[in-house]
Amino acid sequence: SQQGEEDPQALSIQEGENATMNCSYKTSINNLQWYRQNSGRGLVHLILIRSNEREKHSGRLRVTLDTSKKSSSLLITASRAADTASYFCATVQNTGGFKTIFGAGTRLFVKA
Amino acid sequence: EAQVTQNPRYLITVTGKKLTVTCSQNMNHEYMSWYRQDPGLGLRQIYYSMNVEVTDKGDVPEGYKVSRKEKRNFPLILESPSPNQTSLYFCASSLSRLEETQYFGPGTRLLVL
DSSP: OOOOEEEOSEEEEETTSOEEEEEEOOSOEEEEEEEEEOTTSOEEEEEEEETTOSEEEETTEEEEEETTTTEEEEEEOSOOGGGOEEEEEEEEESSSSOOEEEOOOEEEEEEO | OOOEEEEOSEEEEOTTOOEEEEEEESSOOSEEEEEEEETTTEEEEEEEEEETTEEEEOSOOTTOEEOOSSTTBOOEEESSOOGGGOEEEEEEEESOSSOOOOEEOOOEEEEEO
């Protein structure tokens, strides 16, 4: 069963605008990660936020985590055409193993 | 170069013909996982391994087997493939329990006729 759910499913914006994607999850987690995938290729890790962190930045990326609402958001500022990709959140369940749940992803299209 | 490699990258087979997809990482990572990706469903974890000889089921293990005899290799075995196993498969590895960033292979596209 998928516990990570992203919204929106698809997002189309103009270059220079900000893009915000949201992720919800259901169980207790150790951390939440965001990944990017270009057109059927392997996923690339973007950023990891731990359960005791509320916000994290990396370049033009800003991730927030609200464990009380079991949700996270990824903000990409000043988007570029090269940011066009699918973005996925992933959670590792806090059960001692390494069971990882990915959301269905948000497809971002940035128009030049 | 640090990487996760998968072979083959593309495979067309027929129902019932056993196949193995290999996965190898050169980063001395403890954790390795297999995922399948289907349209609209994101990635679903098939199996994972926390170390040599330690494997556990993910969300969709039915119809698959894995083994971890060496730290660097984590093959995915389909004993009797069926058309519903047509998918894009990814192998991934991560350093340890405390560093859970996963590094993904390039993917294997499998078509089962």
